[in-house]
Structures are given as C-alpha cells and as structure tokens.
Amino acid sequence: MEAPEVDNEDLRSVTNLDRLIHEPARLAIVSLLYVLESADFLFLMNQTGLTFGNLSSHISKLEAAGYLDVTKTFLGKKPHTTLSMTDEGRAAFDTYCQSMRRVLDGIPGTDGPPGH
C-alpha cells in the first residue's frame, strides 16, 4: 500500500530527513568533517569516541553515498586513511541542517537549531 502524502510542511521535513546523516554516529562524523578540510581515521576515532570497526562501517556507508572521499595510504607499514567531505556531502549536510532547523524551530523550549 502506498504511504499517504504528508500535508504538514514541518512533518514533511522530518520524514524527508537524510537518514544516512541522521544516525548519531554518522552525524558526529559528518559534523566534524564539515568544519575540516580533511582528517585522518585516528583523529575521527579520538573525536567521536567510536571504535575502529564502528567508525569503519559508518565511513563505508558515507563513502558509498558519495558524501566522503576516502584516501588510503601507508605510513611505513601502517595503514593511514584520510577522509574529506565531498561537495555532495556538504550539500547534503546543509540540507539536513535546514530541515532540522525547520523542525526544531517549531518546538517550544529548544535551545536552537543545529548549525548554530
């Protein structure tokens, strides 16, 4: 059965949220990379508090969606992964922030929308 169309604009914002970014761990990764030119895997691990496997899996999903550029090199014998956000990823994050802002602006008692 087809889902009925949502009339309320604010609710439409919620249902249309980019779920790939909305997941908390990925939101943390994307928020961090948004303010950086690039970062390596270790920096993201330290900043987000995610484990190696967890971070790796989330990065793979973001990379598959075209939101992240992942460059793998070696420092000596150790692998070194550098990540940066693509233009597509930045645009998706901007859209996500705008959607969240619209949703949160309508809720009384919220401190402020994301991105501020």
Added chain:
Amino acid sequence: MLNIDIKEIERRAHQVFLQDGWLEIFAGVYLLLMGLACAINPSLVVFCVFATLPLRRIAVAAKERYVYPRVGYAAFPVAPPPDPKKVAGVLIGGLAVYVLIMVGALAVLYSTMGPVEGRAFLYGRFVPAFVGCLFAIGPIVFAVKFAMARGYVFSAASVFLGFAVPSLGLDDWHKTLALQMLILGVLALLSGLVFFARFLRKYPATREGGPVGSS
C-alpha cells in the same frame, strides 16, 4: 536534545592541536633568542626573524613524530590569501600607531619631566611596559578564539613583567627588555614542556587499528 554547534566543533578540533604544548615551546625558544639578542645588542633582535623557519620546521617535525600518531591529523580549511593592499594598510596603520604612541609618550614625558628624566622614564619604564602589553596581544587572541585559558595567564604574566622588571633598576634599558623577554621565554618554554609531558602521558601512541607496535 539534538544541538550541533558547528563553531564549537571547530574550536574543539583546534584545541586538540593546542594541548601538546608546542606553541608555548616555539614561543619560548623564540623569546629566549630575542632576549639573548637584546642583551648582546638590541639591533640583533631583527635577525631573530631568520630563526622562524628552522624553528617552524622543528615544531612541524616534532608534531609529526609525537602528536599526530597520538591524536591523529586534521587539516583545517585554508583561508583565502588576504588582499595585499589590506595587509599593507594594516602594517602601515600598525606602524603609524606605534610611532604615534612613542612620539606622544616622548612629547608628554619630555614636557612634564624634562629631557633627561623624560628619556630615562621612556626607556626605563614606558618601553618595557609597552613591550609587555604588545606581547600580551597574541596569547589573548588565542585565548579568546580557542577558549585557551592559559593564554590569559601568559598575557597577564607579560603585562606584569612589563611593569615589574623595570623596578629592578637595571642600568641599561636593553638589559631590562632582555631580562623581560628571557623570563617570559623561560616561562613559556617550561609551561610548554609541562603541557607536552602531560600530552604524552594522556595520549599513548596509536595508529589505525590499535597501539603502535601491534600489527
């Protein structure tokens, strides 16, 4: 409650690379060099600018060796190069303010104290206090921009030394300035080394997938 503060995320990302103490170590060595140059001959201070590049290289190499393997590496967006006209304007404006302050101070001191005492006060008291205040600007900028509390402490120490060192009554004005810079340099260097030691203890060396040494 979801509340992403992009500015705060950016500030915290910067803070990661300011906690290793290398900024203070770099500033400390630079101040010590300037202090030594000033003690020998004040005109030598100009040549300290040539130490910037080798010192920067050492700091970068140290970061690569000790900092990035522990906290990782992040590159921040590079701001577009400033308009050369604007840079020239700021430099000329700064120089004009400096000259204005010095000439103004000279005029006031000469007219109120007379040439001999006025000159002695200018070099013996005013210049060290002025230099102390000048050296306080940089740390305050860092303190405000990156919520780095120790920047306020360093600024306060610089201003304090600008007033306290002249009270020692050294016979030469450049010895006063030299001592001021040497004390400040030692303070910066020691605090930098303490922060660096704390950093090494707080963050063990790791690489992707586990501690260094594991494969």
